Amino acid sequence: MARQSTFTPAYALRTLGAWGVALLLFFPLGWLLLTAFKTELQAIAIPPELFFTPTLDNFHEVQERSDYLLYAKNSVITSVVSTLLGLMIAAPAAYSMAFIKGKYTKDILMWMLSTKMMPAVGALVPIYVLAQKSQLLDTQLALIIVFTLSNLPIMVWMLYSHFKDIPHEILEAARMDGATLWQEVRMVLLPLAMGGMASTGLLCLVLSWNEAFWSLNLTAANGGTLATLIASYSSPEGLFWAKLSAASLMAIAPIVIFGWFSQKQLVQGLTFGAVK
Amino acid sequence: MNRLLPRLLLTPAVATLFLWMIVPLVMTIYFSVIRFNLMQPDQSGFVGLDNFEYFITDPSFGTAVGNTLVLLGSVIAITVALGVAIALLINEPFAGRGLVRVLLISPFFVMPTVNALLWKNMMMNPLYGVLAQVWMFFGATPVDWLTDFPLLSVIIMVSWQWLPFATLIFMTALQSMNREQLEASRMDGANYGQQLRYLYIPHLGRSVAVVVMIELIFLLSVFAEIYTTTGGGPGDASTNVAFLIFKQALLNFDAGVASAGALFAVLLANIAAVFMIRMVGKNLDK
Numbered sequence: 001m002a003r004q005s006t007f008t009p010a011y012a013l014r015t016l017g018a019w020g021v022a023l024l025l026f027f028p029l030g031w032l033l034l035t036a037f038k039t040e041l042q043a044i045a046i047p048p049e050l051f052f053t054p055t056l057d058n059f060h061e062v063q064e065r066s067d068y069l070l071y072a073k074n075s076v077i078t079s080v081v082s083t084l085l086g087l088m089i090a091a092p093a094a095y096s097m098a099f100i101k102g103k104y105t106k107d108i109l110m111w112m113l114s115t116k117m118m119p120a121v122g123a124l125v126p127i128y129v130l131a132q133k134s135q136l137l138d139t140q141l142a143l144i145i146v147f148t149l150s151n152l153p154i155m156v157w158m159l160y161s162h163f164k165d166i167p168h169e170i171l172e173a174a175r176m177d178g179a180t181l182w183q184e185v186r187m188v189l190l191p192l193a194m195g196g197m198a199s200t201g202l203l204c205l206v207l208s209w210n211e212a213f214w215s216l217n218l219t220a221a222n223g224g225t226l227a228t229l230i231a232s233y234s235s236p237e238g239l240f241w242a243k244l245s246a247a248s249l250m251a252i253a254p255i256v257i258f259g260w261f262s263q264k265q266l267v268q269g270l271t272f273g274a275v276k
Numbered sequence: 277m278n279r280l281l282p283r284l285l286l287t288p289a290v291a292t293l294f295l296w297m298i299v300p301l302v303m304t305i306y307f308s309v310i311r312f313n314l315m316q317p318d319q320s321g322f323v324g325l326d327n328f329e330y331f332i333t334d335p336s337f338g339t340a341v342g343n344t345l346v347l348l349g350s351v352i353a354i355t356v357a358l359g360v361a362i363a364l365l366i367n368e369p370f371a372g373r374g375l376v377r378v379l380l381i382s383p384f385f386v387m388p389t390v391n392a393l394l395w396k397n398m399m400m401n402p403l404y405g406v407l408a409q410v411w412m413f414f415g416a417t418p419v420d421w422l423t424d425f426p427l428l429s430v431i432i433m434v435s436w437q438w439l440p441f442a443t444l445i446f447m448t449a450l451q452s453m454n455r456e457q458l459e460a461s462r463m464d465g466a467n468y469g470q471q472l473r474y475l476y477i478p479h480l481g482r483s484v485a486v487v488v489m490i491e492l493i494f495l496l497s498v499f500a501e502i503y504t505t506t507g508g509g510p511g512d513a514s515t516n517v518a519f520l521i522f523k524q525a526l527l528n529f530d531a532g533v534a535s536a537g538a539l540f541a542v543l544l545a546n547i548a549a550v551f552m553i554r555m556v557g558k559n560l561d562k
Contacts, residue, residue, distance in 0.1 A: 011368075011369075014370045015370040018370055019376060021380075022375075023379065025379070025436070025439065028394055029394075031398055032398065035398060089289050089292060092288065093285060093290070097282075097286070100281070115293055115296065115297045117545045117546070117548060117552070118542055119517075119541045120499075120518075121517075121518040121522060122542045123301075124534070124538065125525050125531045125534050127300060152289060181281075216389075217522070217526065226387070227388070228389075230390050230393060231389045231504050234504040234505075241397055241404075244393060248390040251387060251390055252387060256385045259381065259382075267381070
């Protein structure tokens, strides 16, 4: 690796260019962050005010107006539970396909991925009717079931590609030494697979947290997630941008910060190991 | 190892996915041939292919299919082209690279409803939006984005969300390039343009395929961005197939017609799936 840290014109240009692009792409989010701490008047001031005394009033008002905590709780519960449930169903399947390869393994994998291609809207009416009939409309449980199932193909794929990278020999050696299946899984496989499980879980957490189609269509005031809460601000009731920004910030901050720390695993995971 | 175990381990995943696929599909097929209005539950009965005829002859249908394809094609083209450019830009070391990465990836984690409202209000509002301010600064008349260019506005929002993903995939791929080969080409007097053409771009082929595949999965059913901003309008100008079906089902309450539309969406997705599976299938054997 030829790492040049010497200062050259090319280096300076690259630094300038990269920062320019990054700031431009980040700008909308930065703007949201600023607006959340403005008063409503400052938020629509022309020309925009860049220097102002920050206020926390918007955050209080959002909580009072729409019970942020209820929606946040729904978001946390639905995304965490569906992720754990998904891992529990997907991991055994991925294990079996990665280590005990059968005649139909590849076909099963392909079929699973193809179910993910089926657009959610294709299942809208039946799922809506089923939820209605079973009294699950506007409940956390409905979203948990739907999130688990719709993330399952991605989870199996990601885990499969992680498991495939674990050398068979290690497992065989454990077996030779007389380890039972349970010992093999718990003491050899799990420690090795932890990274893959974690990045799969992280990605599904992000996908469920941000999921909007099913939450908008199946839930409202009781089981709604933060995505539903924010969408309720779309109806124009005048210019409440500061409050809208505060609510948006509260909705995305947990997952964006979370994403910053796990970006590498997340993005690599989504390529199903096809890009190293 | 006995033969029962793999089946036992596979069953939960395969069975749930199978149910998740087949139950809605069978119900959709059934709903699509009966009269089924959520507001008039007393009216029912077999209607044959009437729902299909209604959905397909609806003038909105052609527009929606066109919009879906334009949206899909534009976002993929924009994110791949800009993604490669940015990835090449940040591939070599520079000051503050870690922070730039964090800034670049951020839009990917923003939920679609926030993305949509942020752009609709604070960026694209024709009076107070940032873009309007920029336009006025340069002495131009501000654009009413969502009214005059609704589909383009949605394309911008969705591209903003997916560009970070493409960029990071390409960056990861570039990092695995053979340094010695690059060094050798430089020794032989290859300029950057030649390196780009013969080394960088060919190396990215596979990651482009991955980006296209993932984006296909997620972009065929763009919904929240349209729902929260334009509501599919003005008219049908920004209605895609997903949104059209939603309109039939939950705004017109005509579940029968919506189901016929859904079957069409499934068909569209399957065409994309065949294309995609060919692409990924090759990578799987390796």
